[in-house]
Structure formats: structure tokens, C-alpha cells
Amino acid sequence: MEMDSQQFREFGKAAIDILADYYEYIRERNVLPSVEPGQLIRQMSEDAPEQPGDWKDVLKDFNELILPGITHWQSPQFHAYYPTGVSYASIIGNLLSDGIGIVGFTWIASPACTELEVVTMNWLGKLLGLPEEFLNCSSGPGGGIIQGSASEATLVGLLAAKDRMIRKLTEVDPNLDPDDIYSKLVAYTSDQCNSSVEKAGVLGSMKMRLLKSDAFGKLRGETLKKAFDDDKANGLIPCYVVANLGTTGTCAFDPLYELGPICNEHNVWLHVDAAYAGSAFICPEYRGLMRGVEYADSFDINAHKWLLVNFDCSAMWVKNGYDLINAFDVQRIYLDDVKTRLKIPDYRHWQMPLGRRFRSLKLWTVIKTYGAEGLRSHIRNQISLAQYFAKLVQSDDRFLIEPEPAMGLVCFRLKNGDNLTKKLLENLTAKKEVFMVAASYRERYIIRWVICSRLATKKDIDLSWKKIKEATDLICLEKIHNKSKISNIESIETLNVCEEKTK
């Protein structure tokens, strides 16, 4: 039954209170839920209710059925994957967007939807210190757009690169058959790339080479150059490179100043995937890590990871909006007035889907309420908490931090103990009080700890560390008690590790 606006006021305000309570008491919850696979499915009826229901029952079920089945990404004890952005300002920004329910696929469909995106993407691009040519407010054809995810941005870049290459080659030789060219195109990235990059190659039907990163997890220029040369010698055509600024596993930074010139020389589209770490560039002290970005064709950060904005808000900039329009506008209308066309973009031609929500509203509410100063504080505070955690780990001789901490990520393991480290993570995950995931570094098993929740304080970090230490103590205790039953190398390793502690 359609509720009236008075009921909506009550429903909405009750929901707001539920969320405020959720954040006030989030520390009382285990990070991981205690549910079995299929539990919610079994709890729910097999068929939709036939009769209308009361909104109060919705909120009751939300509290009693849904919340218990949630992994609490915003908990200060959540240290897995990378953060997913939330803030009070963003929640309300999205509420307003959903509330008015518009679809902004053309300018007239809702002028403010397009124009606020232009404005906020200029704001954010400037805050990041991106070269002016990427920005809509420059005199050139560059501009920004909010994509749904870094996955999409990577694929958008690949498809635009493909289209641009076909156009360039057929301009030179109109007799070339695009189908011949397609099969020769090659994309490159490092073996440290996020799975979404590999997936983009599959989805875009372009060979995607995962090139060997160096000892620090970086893709180096000479590796890329060799890959280009080898492929060209075999009649293939390098087309697209995805450079990572802050890899998923260990937050490594590819040297754009090495990769860029090589890409430019070969007319290869360079896309920079700075999904997580890119947000830190609003702090000038980190911009050295994007040295060489002026060589790139496209650049993407997930404001919905580390910039307090809710999913979906993947901020992508391109040097030439026309490259996207050519790839995505099926009408392929070539306008003389490129300037007008790009300055107030028809955003549906810059992305894959047709429709689009009023995504920039939440970016706007976040920037307005935090201010540039507040956003930088947030990043600096988070990084300093990560450094504090790293110090705690370093103070315990059983542990080794490797590689070096970067941004909000601290990777660590127990010395000489892959199996032990794995056991530690398994035990911690089983206890559900702290959540981290694993990665591998130089063929060792490492635990990734990431500062995620915007609410986290030093006290929360102390608690996370306490849980980790306690779990480690427990493993050591078990092993020492089993000392008399040593029969394999693993136990000896374990003993060695544990006994370091007790010295």
C-alpha cells in the first residue's frame, strides 16, 4: 500500500535513528556475522507476501534478520580488502538523490544532474592536483565523469582505447579490416593488478598480459618496453596499459614516469587505476607517487573507497572526452561544436549504460560538509593510525612487516611461518572480532591489515592489535604444550617463532 507522506516522515526518521544507533553501538558487534550459508534464505518465506505490510515490520526485520547477517564494514575492527566509503553527509546526499528520483542521461532529463557532476569533478580533480588538461574547466577536450566502479572505468578505458586504435589505423590505411585489427590488440598490466583489470580484458575481448612486477610489486618501464617489442615483432599491436597506483595486494605504486613515455611513444592508451590510494593525492605530500600522470590518457579513483562517499562514485578523468564519445555514441554524430558538446557533456556517451543516477549529489554533500581541509584531515588521520598500528606490530619480535606499510595498509606475517600466519588468520576470522584478508608477497603468505572505518581511533587500533596478539599467544601456547610431540618441520618453525617472544 502506498504510504502517505506523514507515514513516510515517521518511517524515514525511524530509519535515520536506526542508522545513528547503528554507528553509536557498532563497537558492540562482532565484525563478522555468526550465520551459516543459506540461513537468511531459510528464514525468509519462499513467496512474496501477498498483503501489504507495515513499515514498522520492515524495520523490525531489518534489525532482527538482516543486520545479524551483515559483515560490518564500518566497524573499527574491520581491516579487510580496502575501505568502502560512508559518511553521514554521503548517506544524506544519496537520500536526496533517491528521493527526487531522476535519471540524468541527457542534460534536459535533469540539468542539475549533469552540471553538478561537472562542478564536483572539477573540484575533485583540482583537489587531487591533476594536470589541468584532465579537467572540464580547462580549454581542452578533457573532463571528468562519475562511473559506477573502477572495474567499469578500466573497461571504459579499454573500449575507448580499442576504438581509438581502430580509428587511427584505418585513417592511415582505409583498406584495413577492423576485424583483423581487433584480434591483434594487446593490453598490459602488472601481475599485481586487481582481478577487475584481468576481467576487463576478457569482457573487452582483448588479450591482457599480466607482466612480472619487480621485487617491490611495481611494473617497470623496461618490462613494459620488452613486452611491447616482443609483441610487435610477432605482428601484434599494443593498445592499452593499466598502471596501478596502489595495488590491491600490497599498495605498490607503478612508476608512471617510466611507463608513460613508453606508452606515448607507441600510441598506447595509458589508464591509471588509483582506485584506493588515489584519494590520498588530495594531500600534496603524496603527489610524488603520481609523478608522470601527465602521460596518462585516463585516471580513476574510487571516491567510494577512501573519500567518505558511498558506492557508486568512481571518479574518472580523461584527457579527451571525444575518445569516449566516439567509442560510446552509437549515433556517431560528429559535431563541429566540440567545445559545447564537451563542456556540458551528454554523459550517457561517456559510459557504458544509458541511464545514470544523480551520483554527484553525495560527492557534493561530502565536499561541502567536510571541506578540502576536512578531507585531508581524514586521509592524514587514517594514515597516521596505520603507522601507529605498524609500530605496534614492530614492537613484537614474532612479527615481520613486509613490504613497507603504504597509505592505510600494513602487511605483516609471523617470521618463518607461512603455515602459522595462515593459522593465525584462520583463528582470528573464526573468532569474528577482527577481520583481515590474506595476500602473497614474494611468495610468502601475508596478512593485510587496512585502516577502514572513518570512526577508528587509537583506542580501536589498540583493541585490534590486542586481539591479534592474543590469538598469536594462543597459537604459541598450544604449540609449546605440544613440544614433546614434535614430528615435523612446521612445529619446529612454530616453536622457533614462539620462543623468540618468550625470550
Add this chain to the structure above:
Amino acid sequence: MEMDSQQFREFGKAAIDILADYYEYIRERNVLPSVEPGQLIRQMSEDAPEQPGDWKDVLKDFNELILPGITHWQSPQFHAYYPTGVSYASIIGNLLSDGIGIVGFTWIASPACTELEVVTMNWLGKLLGLPEEFLNCSSGPGGGIIQGSASEATLVGLLAAKDRMIRKLTEVDPNLDPDDIYSKLVAYTSDQCNSSVEKAGVLGSMKMRLLKSDAFGKLRGETLKKAFDDDKANGLIPCYVVANLGTTGTCAFDPLYELGPICNEHNVWLHVDAAYAGSAFICPEYRGLMRGVEYADSFDINAHKWLLVNFDCSAMWVKNGYDLINAFDVQRIYLDDVKTRLKIPDYRHWQMPLGRRFRSLKLWTVIKTYGAEGLRSHIRNQISLAQYFAKLVQSDDRFLIEPEPAMGLVCFRLKNGDNLTKKLLENLTAKKEVFMVAASYRERYIIRWVICSRLATKKDIDLSWKKIKEATDLICLEKIHNKSKISNIESIETLNVCEEKTK
């Protein structure tokens, strides 16, 4: 500055009140905004604010700067494109989702996120009367997933079809080079398709043939068969067909019972795009229009068009989830336990991006508060309002309705007057009080009127019609006064049309 939870309660509740007021007073606004291109860009500062701001200023700017630049899709006088879904229940569902801020890309990332999607997609699939094999609750490999948009669903289908074809052909002949096959694959749809379908062909690098629809805007079996035969004779490989149930232009329905058997015979993936009209199948009386759906491989409706759910909620079902996993899981892990894998899906392998929001929450809140009964009432009410509007149009001899009204769509034009119809629409759009867009039917220019707002009542329809009539009267008045200046065919046509009225 991070506001505390108390400030959030105030901010959130004030926003709820703004939205409730928005709906209470929506009829007082012109549907179309009175802004010039670039107006909001000029009103906003060039740079992000450096200092944190008060949430009250955010809401002030929302009211004073943003809302005036909005086209009011939820206004009862909005009759353009197709509806975009909103309801109080959905708004709050999404609020809760944003509030807890989780990313559900694997089961453990938030079990309830995956499982509520399984549940609600089973509910919705059953409400639509889909064959059981499409549903997760069946014993087979079928299942549902919420995609971001029909555009995405169409592209997902195309990529899965491509992958399935390659697998099938290389199974038969392992020496085949996939690159050879790629260039031979062909996709087909009708010339009435939404531009997103044509775009899918471009994005997926597959030739997309737009086949000639019949006099009623339908793609017929014999047309499809001939296209297959012609292409096969030329060494090409039919791979993917998109059938439309409810075309964008005139809401025509392709006969699946003709297209399906042909697709099955040629091992061609049949995707059913029922983006708008599919929601009506929750009313059994309309299911005849999807006769033959059992032949399809995939089926998609935008619950975020006509089922009161906010964007993004494109509900897609497939007969074989394994086809998606094969196409999208880059690890290509073949598990023996297909059953487990499909019953609690790893949804990131059923879609293009990696991450995904808790989309099913808003589908759940809508189904729970409306009940199946309430959803059917909504559809039937909307269709009856469209039929009421059609009667009003028919009562005025100046107008012609064509083609026949379908679902919530009524297409009409002025008799013998393409130019006059165009002028009418231009004038109405300039007045901003009613918003419709044009289409073409049998090479005539028609105006598409769609029932969109869930708030619309008979009184609102009367008002829309009054505005249309008044604008028509005005055009006729102008033309009659200019009678003495007749110098071209257009004016004679106009006169003829107008004089019919005054008879």
C-alpha cells in the same frame, strides 16, 4: 568536519521532511526547469570549499540551487521516456543500504547481501510467472541477479552468449582459433530496439543487425530466420538475439513464440529485454505477451522503471548461471559442486563490475510494504489511467492515436500534420508544464505520452490533457488568424486540422 550522530539525526530528519514536502507540493512545480545550460556551473564556485560547512547550508543549497535545476520525473505532469521508479519504501530501503555501507562482492563480504538478493529475485520471478527453470529455487542451474541497468543486462547477455558460442565450437573442434570465431559472430534485434542494445553490439565488438520490424513494430520469426540463413550462407555465425517486450518507441511486443524456436534451433542465445513493460507481468492478464519465454536464455526487467524501486535495480534471470560464471570468472575455476556454487552465488561472477551495493534491500522494502496485491494494484491503476487518457484524446477529432495504446503508453499525433504535431510538442515543452517526447511510427512523427508518476490521479490526467488541448487550440487560433497569409502546404494542412475541431 565529521558530524556526530546527533547532528546526523537532525540532518537526516530534516532531509526526510524536505522529501516529504517535495512530494506534497510537487504539483506546484513546472515539470521542466527554467534554467539555461551552464547556469548551475556558473552559480557554483570554481573550487571546492576549503573549510567544513554546516549541513543546514547543504539543505539550503539543495533547495535553492539544485531543485530549481531538476526536471521533475515524479511530477504527475511528467510523461516522457518511461517512468523511473521511486516510492517511499524504496527510498528508505536504499537509505538503510547506504547507511550500513557494505560491499557484497562475495558471500562473506556480507552474507545477507547475497542471500536477500536470492530471496527477492525468487519472489519477483514467481510474481512475474517466469518458468521455474529461471529461478534459483528450482533444482536446475537457473537464477536471478540484480544488474545495474537493462543496458548492462543486455551486454552481460551478449558477452555470455559470445563465451558460450566459443566454448561450444572449440569443444567440437579444439583447433579452432577463437579470434577467427569472434569476427564471425553476429547479434540481431529489431530496428525498434533501445539504443542501449545497439550500443551493446559496439561495446561487445559483435556485429549487431537491426532487422526490419513489421507494420506493428514487431520483429517476426521469418525476418529473423532469413537473417540467420543469409548470414550463415556468408560464413557468419548467428550468436545473440535481443527480443523486445515493450519497445521504447511504441511499446511493441516481439513474438517470442516465433523467435524462440528459431534461436533454439540455431543455438543462438535469446535475451528478452522487457525493461519497462515486464513489470506488468505480475498481473496474470498480461502474461500472454510473454508467450514463448520458455525459449529464452535470459530475461530482464527494470524494477527501477515501473515497479516502484529506485535505480539501480535491473532484475535479470538466466536459465544457466554457469554461462555467466564461465564468461565472467577470470579464475575459470570449475567446481564439481555446481549446485552449491549456484544456489548461493558469488554474484561478482554474474556481472561485469567486481563490487556491488546492497541493491536488494530496496526491492525487499518495496515488496514487503506493498505486497504482491499492492504492486498489481499499482500496475493496473497506471494502465487504467493511460486508457483514460487515451479516451480523452479520442474524444478530440483533431487527434489520432497510433499505434494502439499499450501498457502505460499512449502515442498520438495531429491528423495529417507532422509539422503541426512537432510544433505542438515544442510549444508544450517551452511552457514546461507537461513533458513528453517524440518518436516515429510508420514514418510519422508521434508524441509519446506515458503515465509515469505513481502519484498520478484522474484529476492529474485531466490537467495534462487540458494543457495539451489548450496548446493545440492556441496553434489553431494562430493559424486561423493567419488564414489570409496562406502560402504553403503546411498552413493548409494546419487549417484542415484545426477546422475539423471547430466544426
